[in-house]
Amino acid sequence: MIVKVDNLVKRYGNLVALDHLNLQVNAGEIFGLLGPNGSGKTTAINCILSLLKYDKGDIHVFDKPMSPEAYDIKKDIGVVMQDVAVFNELTVHDNIDYFCGLYIPDKKERKKLVDEAIEFVGLSDYRKFYPKKLSGGLLRRLNIACGIAHKPKLIILDEPTVAVDPQSRNKILEGIVALNKQGATVIYTSHYMEEVEQICSRIMILDKGKTIAQGTKDELKNMISLGEKITVEVFDITETQLKEIEALPHITSVIYDGKLVEIRSTKSKNNLEKVLEYIKTEKISFGKIYSELPTLNDVFLEITGKELRD
Numbered sequence: 091m092i093v094k095v096d097n098l099v100k101r102y103g104n105l106v107a108l109d110h111l112n113l114q115v116n117a118g119e120i121f122g123l124l125g126p127n128g129s130g131k132t133t134a135i136n137c138i139l140s141l142l143k144y145d146k147g148d149i150h151v152f153d154k155p156m157s158p159e160a161y162d163i164k165k166d167i168g169v170v171m172q173d174v175a176v177f178n179e180l181t182v183h184d185n186i187d188y189f190c191g192l193y194i195p196d197k198k199e200r201k202k203l204v205d206e207a208i209e210f211v212g213l214s215d216y217r218k219f220y221p222k223k224l225s226g227g228l229l230r231r232l233n234i235a236c237g238i239a240h241k242p243k244l245i246i247l248d249e250p251t252v253a254v255d256p257q258s259r260n261k262i263l264e265g266i267v268a269l270n271k272q273g274a275t276v277i278y279t280s281h282y283m284e285e286v287e288q289i290c291s292r293i294m295i296l297d298k299g300k301t302i303a304q305g306t307k308d309e310l311k312n313m314i315s316l317g318e319k320i321t322v323e324v325f326d327i328t329e330t331q332l333k334e335i336e337a338l339p340h341i342t343s344v345i346y347d348g349k350l351v352e353i354r355s356t357k358s359k360n361n362l363e364k365v366l367e368y369i370k371t372e373k374i375s376f377g378k379i380y381s382e383l384p385t386l387n388d389v390f391l392e393i394t395g396k397e398l399r400d
């Protein structure tokens with residue numbers, strides 16, 4: 091097991107930031123820690139890294155007890171924190187070289203690793219740039235290169251795409267998948283459910299310091315009763331017709347905002363067909379009609395009663 095956290099409790103004064111958290115990360119996974127702001131993701135990461143003291147619990151990394159002095163463990167971990175931490179006085183190349191040098195003393199070996207990292211995050215054209223001259227997205231990519239250049243076995247990324255342009259975001263996500271394919275185990279925290287769905291092999295959803303669900307994205311979606319959401323663009327529909335749609339088999343709710351009818355149903359075959367049949371029989375004129383499978387936001391919504399997004 092790469093990381094094992096048992097019954098972790100962390101309090102800040104009276105606030106319980108982590109409430110008996112249990113977590114296991116297996117070799118080769120991209121493990122996603124998904125939760126709204128303030129759910130405890132960063133606190134969990136900081137405890138795993140022994141950056142924070144905690145009130146109760148056990149943490150093992152690479153099957154060894156983690157502690158602030160566990161340097162043999164730390165050398166195999168690459169960390170990319172939420173706030174960019176690079177030296178403004180050093181160029182892109184020299185920043186990466188500096189951080190890589192903390193782990194790799196051999197100059198020749200380090201040169202190869204630094205060049206690879208620069209190439210990997212797509213900063214080849216910016217090697218001699220100072221951080222102040224980089225856009226937010228490029229700066230994040232530099233931050234990532236500094237954390238991963240020494241090819242650690244475990245890479246922990248805490249919300250690496252916050253406030254990043256779509257091009258850099260895609261580059262970052264592709265890079266994480268590539269690092270994983272090269273053999274690194276990854277812990278990825280985010281409050282963007284789409285990203286977590288896209289790259290993570292297993293996901294834990296946190297809320298208020300507690301695990302509310304975990305599994306693959308399909309397992310998570312199977313935990314809830316929502317089967318699909320059907321949306322119909324309708325120009326004119328009566329209250330009675332909306333009630334009749336709601337009374338169709340497997341339909342759990344119908345909401346109309348004056349333009350779109352949102353129909354939620356439980357898991358069952360032919361829901362869309364039945365809705366379409368009704369609309370045709372009633373000669374209701376409609377524009378677009380489409381069906382969507384549940385998202386991780388729906389999972390969060392059904393379990394907690396609130397949206398994942400702020």
Ligand SMILES: Nc1ncnc2c1ncn2[C@@H]1O[C@H](COP(=O)(O)OP(=O)(O)OP(=O)(O)O)[C@@H](O)[C@H]1O
Binds near residue numbers: 128
């Ligand atoms: N140093 C601190 N002192 C007091 N409270 C803190 C401290 N750090 C975090 N908290 C609180 O602990 C809870 C968990 O915060 P944490 O930063 O771990 O959440 P998060 O899921 O990482 O959120 P975000 O995405 O906003 O970073 C929040 O209520 C936060 O306000």
